[in-house]
Amino acid sequence: MNYRLVSGFETHVELATASKIFCGCSTKFGAKPNTHCCPVCTGQPGSLPVLNKKVVEYAIRAGLATHCTINAVTHLDRKNYSYPDLPKAYQISQYDRPLCEHGYIELDSGKRIGITRIHIEEDAGKLVHERGFTYIDYNRGGVPLIEIVSEPDISSPEEAREYVEKLQLIMRYIGVSDCKMQEGSMRCDVNVSLSQDGVMGTRTEIKNMNSVTFIERAIIYEAARQREILEGGGRVEQATLRFDEATGETYVMRTKEDAQDYRYFPEPDLLTVVIPQEKIDEIAAHMSELPVQKRARYLSLGISAQNANLLCRYRAVCDFFDACLKADAGARHAANLIVGTIYAALPTEEDKEAFALPFAAEEFAKLVKYVDGGKINFTLAQITLSEMLKKGGAVSDYIKEEDLAGISAGELESLCIQAVAANPAAAADYRAGKHKAIGSFFGYIKRATGGRADIKAAEQVLKRLLSD
Amino acid sequence: MSGKIARFSAMLARGEVTSRQLTERYIARIQKLNPVLNAYVCTTFEEALIQADYADGLIKSGMAMPLTGIPMALKDNICTEGLPTTCCSKMLQGYRPCYSATVWERLKAQGAVLLGKTNMDEFAMGSASETSFFGAPKNPADISRVTGGSSGGSAAAVAADLAVYALGSDTGGSVRQPASFCGVVGFKPTYGAVSRYGLIAYASSLDQIGPLASSAEDAAIVYDAIRGSDVRDQTSLPSAGGPTPLECDISSLTVGVPQEFLGEGVAEEVKQAIGAAVCAFERAGAKVKKVTLPAFEVALPVYYIISCAEASSNLGRYDGIRYGFRAEQFGDIRDMVIKTRSAGFGNEVKRRIMLGTYVLSSGYFDAYYKKACLLRGRIRQEFARVFGECDILLTPTSPTTAFRLGQKPASSTAAYLADICTVPASIAGLPAVSVPCGIGEGGLPIGLQMIADRSRDDLVLACAHFFEGVAEVKTPLCREVQL
Known part of the structure; x- marks a missing residue:
């Protein structure tokens, strides 16, 4: 038998707006429980939602960055289900007319992973289990989300990883989300099935994945599990699964029989959202450069492909690098110093993502320009940079003007x-x-x-x- | 003849009476008569006196507004910060909202004096106020009769002069029908004209707050104080500034009489009273035209499908977790929610939640909810057509006068028939008013409903004002409520 992996993603991305989707409460992560709450986001009787325009704008940006069509007329729907972290017993989401549709993300191989739709919705609160009690923190309730649904175009764990990383990077570039998987601002539901000689198989859905590594592992495990069932002559049962990070195995949360009926209907408390074409054009005109565009520009400046990739991985690094270029630093030396010396001082992914340095890009640019002009050699630049990373300060604290006369x-x-x-x-x-x-x-x-x-x-x- | 609010305002301005004295007078009436009428489910006398003193301060410093110092009441589904707001349901026992509804904020800003919260059908579901957890209020015209509903307590309070005016909410007739039964003016503005923020939702696309008062003039004054767009309610509409003009040239109007509203099931005395009302307009020079609204016959099912669908969603939040009633004995969270909802809601509420859940379920959605939405569009179109040929529609508010308390209707569907005249305007979001137009058998009030096109709230109020001037129907009070 010839099995082929078929996988699609539903990715929830928290939008980085200052306030929640339907009220003015802060979206800041990590506050004391239930301090970013009001009658609206705790679903007090009589309260009404008011749509945050920024949310629509951010979602349109996400749609444009993934080549989606933007639906000029759209509305919100109620998704009804009962759970303690959902204070209204319905989530305001979008059902039959999402804001964005029919897009794609291109992998390095040139293969396109289709984006079925992107819609806006509100996040739920969080249950906290402590000392035998369950507490509810509604701070996250009403934080804006976009749900990005892909086509089942992913056919290997490696493609899955690339898709998630690309998506993450795009969202960071366009500034709509920090996409911190460990903080839950990006979460993936992964659909997995095996097609057999071109015939689609039954899919299972692995819920709430929050690490790229675990996504890869879960897909490998789940594909193997399904393969074993199929090869044993059995049938894969449609189910929602959870991935156990400790054992590396998936287990069943619920099967199709207890699938919920969400009783979607248009949200009567909100108006139809009408987006004029001028607004879409305006958002498109102000979009920041996307990862592919940035990489191409860096290559054209004579940076090696490897360095360009390493720079483009982190939005903050690109911002820093672009600021250096603006200060007339040479691209090649700047790239080499960042990827070599600065990255060495920032060992973790988080460090590089944050890219918090004790000096400004302009200061760094001064150093690069000394190298560019042959006033100091690369080695001295590296040594100076290491010192600056440790102690901060200005280039002039380390290299005196009189030294720069050079050696006659x-x-x-x-x-x-x-x-x-x-x-x-x-x-x-x-x-x-x-x-x-x-x-x-x-x-x-x-x-x-x-x-x-x-x-x-x-x-x-x-x-x-x-x-x- | 000027309205009660203007009379009291003038007296307050001249210093003939203070708001505190006026308030004390109303408190005394409530203490004496509420045990008979059960119009209020909660009184807020202590706060009322503080508000009255504040109002007296405003008056003294020349900052009085039209409603400053006037004692009033709010239906118990309008949120009042720190004060009980229960929707007359066991489910919201002890609930004190942490915020106030926009309407109450606006009235408070005028220096209004809140006497208490009025009785109603549980979560505004009913037409007799008999589904109230606190027991039914009684009709001041005959205490063996219902007040109508769901704003029955507000109507009874105004009729028996236990408040100068009251706010109610109207989803399918809940302001107009009790106003008709109790012999007062009840006005449902255009959907969106008054902010719903803080009105505990029954059916969001239909709910609308409106005043109950003893005259159209008073209703207009209250309406002017509460209307206008609200940033907290996206469905609210901006409105023209300045007071609503009540004078209008009746002879320039074409009055439509929709035939479907006078069909089978409408009591003879009601038909006669409406006929007389139409004549009054004719005598004043209005052109009278018979019109038809064929979609009228589907209005009731459309109303019940849409309102129950929305209600099933709106009432999902009452789970005993955050506020209100919680069952005492339970196992896990799921069990707690089930036991809480089973014990916290009354039968009518449960019936409508189940109905609404059913019509939204996959497999039934298209046949019920979707179809109802389509028909809603058709009803709107028919009204639009009719308002192309006339300015205002005259109909009964209710097919009958107030029925007896505890009189069990043959079925739920039979009970729902009581709303048949009021739901069409609700479905189309049109402004409509009920004005007393006669006294029927047993001294029971009959109401005339007037419906105008969207945002012609002014026309509805002006016609009501004209009509009460020529009809001069007094609100009847039975022996038990005469002091």
């Missing part, structure tokens, strides 16, 4: 003569044809000048001296 030709000449004199063995080696020996003199010159000497120039001088 005469000085360099005499330094080279001294270097040769100090290491006669190496000089003999070089003259005997061991040209690598020339490197031994560089250390001397670097030490003597505190790294300020232009080693390439020194090499020319040394070659002349040694061939005399």
